[in-house]
Amino acid sequence: MSTSTATPAAEAPTRPVTGGNALAGTGTLIRFALRRDRVRLPVWILALFLGTAMTAQNFKTLYPDAEDRANIADSMGSPAGLALSGPRHYLDDYTFGSMLGHQMIGFTAVLVGLMSVLVITRHTRAEEETNRAELLRSTVVGRHAHLAAALSVAVLANLALALLFALALPGLGIDGVDAAGSLLFGADHAAVGIVFAAVATVTVQFTAHTRGASGMAMAVIGVAYVLRAAGDSGSSSALSWLSPIGWAQRTYPYVDDNWAPLLLCVALAVGCAATGFVLSTRRDVGAGLRPEKLGSPVASDALATPLGFALRLHRGMLVGFGVGLFLMGAMYGSILGDAEDMLKDVDQIQDALDRIGGATIAESFASMVMVVITVVAAVYVVMAALRPRSEETAGRAEPLLATGLSRTHWVGAHLAVAMGGGTLVLLLAGLGFGISGAASLGDAGMLWELVGAAVAYAPALWVTVGVAVVLFGWFPGASSVAWVVPVYAFVVGYLGQILQFPDWMNNLSPFGHVPQLPAEEMSWTPMLSLTLVAAGLVWLGLAGFRRRDLETK
Known part of the structure; x- marks a missing residue:
């Protein structure tokens, strides 16, 4: 009796996978991010809305007569007043609506920017810093899924805030706060928030640390506010046109209702987001584009103590x-x-x-x-x-x-x-x-x-x-x-x-x-x-x- 042993044919070498869906798993990550932020984001949105609504109601109490509004308009016309509020054009007819746009957009835009930056860093760089992103990327999750999901959540949060402003502010029954102006008022905040969210998609690529990425993005918000304040308080408004906050203010909601400056926000947001996605392909997961500074091989005496550390x-x-x-x-x-x-x-x-x-x-x-x-x-x-x-x-x-x-x-x-x-x-x-x-x-x-x-x-x-x-x-x-x-x-x-x-x-x-x-x-x-x-x-x-x-x- 004889037996024969069949030799299996050698498998053809597999070729490396090229391409693939870089956005695979984005939808799942969006749902997961919304689940994680189911308390955080509503608190942000409601706080921003309630703060604005309470301020609008207080305007009615503080300045009930046209004479009172004219007096405050004169006071706000000083360089210091304009630096703290916004451009002078609002003062031409200081109704409750123009007062709301003049005094609130510059302030609340900063808070909306902070919300957007924290959303991006929380769902991108923080995930990498804790090694959760690497674990998920080892599954069927595309290279750009985390960044796309974070940006989508930030956009949704800003749009929700804009919709709340548009629907609720006219219902307060305040003279001069109409539906058209409220729609633009909400769009202003959404546009600025999305711009700074897009800025954060860039900053998270440079550093390997969440705090550093947030700090760089917040510094950009600070520079935008300073440029806006300097342009509004000076003789030339050119500096204000270098700031997304200045663009939002120059839509003049409740005054001119000019939507055109928001196109600049759209262009900047698209450009920054595209840059962020491109830069993300230039680095490893968990690393940053900025090289880590090499430390001393031996800790200093101070660093070896609890207080120094x-x-x-x-x-x-x-x-x-x-x-x-x-x-x-x-x-x-x-x-x-x-x-x-x-x-x-x-x-x-x-x-x-x-x-x-x-x-x-x-x-x-x-x-x-x-x-x-x-x-x-x-x-x-x-x-x-x-x-x-x-x-x-x-x-x-x-x-x-x-x-x-x-x-x-x-x-x-x-x-x-x-x-x-x-x-x-x-x-x-x-x-x-x-x-x-x-x-x-x-x-x-x-x-x-x-x-x-x-x-x-x-x-x-x-x-x-x-x-x-x-x-x-x-x-x-x-x-x-x-x-x-x-x-x-x-x-x-x-x-x-x-x-x-x-x-x-x-x-x-x-x-x-x-x-x-x-x-x-x-x-x-x-x-x-x-x-x-x-x-x-x-x-x-x-x-x-x-x-x-x-x-x-």
């Missing part, structure tokens, strides 16, 4: 907020000299300034503005105080704490940077405010008064850090609730002064207990009380963190 992690954000608050303070200080002329005919603001007190309107106005500056500093301290939570959820805390590093020293280092950094950015904001304000008023003594007024809010920032660490230590899943502190401080501390909220609401905020320098006299008792409260909250938060389990990966 925490400072290294926070330094980019700290520098960004420090520079931004210095410039913000300088911008507000530049209009202190015009404060009396700008606000003398606005009865409600005059009433708020009278309640604050102060020898001059400039001092009272500086005290009111200081609340806004401090709220921005509070945003920094919340982000810094919640950094340990980010490290924990990303899985980076576990290997660190597996060494001889104690939990208290690890979290304490981050809290020290948050509290010290918050005080530093307040100091820089006060310096910018003081230098510019002293020059505007011709009073060198205002420099140190405004620096002291800013630093006086440091204990309130420390309390904010304490609230964040208590949530992190005892209720880590609810850590984001710490954002309520700066939001509430802005609503009751700034808007509440104008809308005359009851005092007990202001007392619920740590910022409501700080003496409103330079209008008020310094009082050390509340400062000491806030410091003790902050120390107690930090101790309580650290105690909770020592007792709970660490979230592991």
Whole structure:
């Protein structure tokens, strides 16, 4: 009996796959992104709409008569007023509608831009930084799917906001706020938001880090705002035509209803998005186009300590907020000299300034503005105080704490940077405010008064850090609730002064207990009380963190 063995034929070598669908899986990723943002995006959209609607209603209360609107138009016609609001053409017939377009687009466009940038970075660069994008790309997901999905979600969010403006604003029953103007008003916001979303598709290609990509895109938003303000306040409007925010404002909703400038937004958005997709093919997943800087083979003595390592992690954000608050303070200080002329005919603001007190309107106005500056500093301290939570959820805390590093020293280092950094950015904001304000008023003594007024809010920032660490230590899943502190401080501390909220609401905020320098006299008792409260909250938060389990990966 004989057997024969068949030799299988050799398989033909497979050729490499060329082409393929680069957008495969985009629809699934869009649904997944919408699922993840099912709370975040509605909150953004509703907050932007409600803030705009409340402001429009307040216009009716603040300026009920044509004479009142004419007076505020005269006040807003100064270079400082135009820099804070928008182009002069709105002032020709200052109805409630033109007032809404004039005073709101420049401000809300910045917030819409921030929303759009955060959507893009959250669903692209953050996915790569956590290695989830690489895992998904190993399946049937195309090269451009993540970027296309993120951009689609940003566009949908902006269109939803535009639709809400278009449908709801005319229903408020405000004279001059008609359907045609509201449609354009909404389109303005959507156009600017989509432009900055497209800008973010470019910035996420350059750096391997989410914070860096967000920071570059936000810097572009800041430059756009500065160009708009400089063009509107100067004799030439050329600079405003270099800014997407300036293009949106020059559609003049409720005045001329000119849609043509939005074509520039469309062209820029398409160009930036196309650039982003092209650049994404020039790099590896998880990497950036900008080469990583080679570090020293041996860590420095400072970097080997918990505080030095925490400072290294926070330094980019700290520098960004420090520079931004210095410039913000300088911008507000530049209009202190015009404060009396700008606000003398606005009865409600005059009433708020009278309640604050102060020898001059400039001092009272500086005290009111200081609340806004401090709220921005509070945003920094919340982000810094919640950094340990980010490290924990990303899985980076576990290997660190597996060494001889104690939990208290690890979290304490981050809290020290948050509290010290918050005080530093307040100091820089006060310096910018003081230098510019002293020059505007011709009073060198205002420099140190405004620096002291800013630093006086440091204990309130420390309390904010304490609230964040208590949530992190005892209720880590609810850590984001710490954002309520700066939001509430802005609503009751700034808007509440104008809308005359009851005092007990202001007392619920740590910022409501700080003496409103330079209008008020310094009082050390509340400062000491806030410091003790902050120390107690930090101790309580650290105690909770020592007792709970660490979230592991």
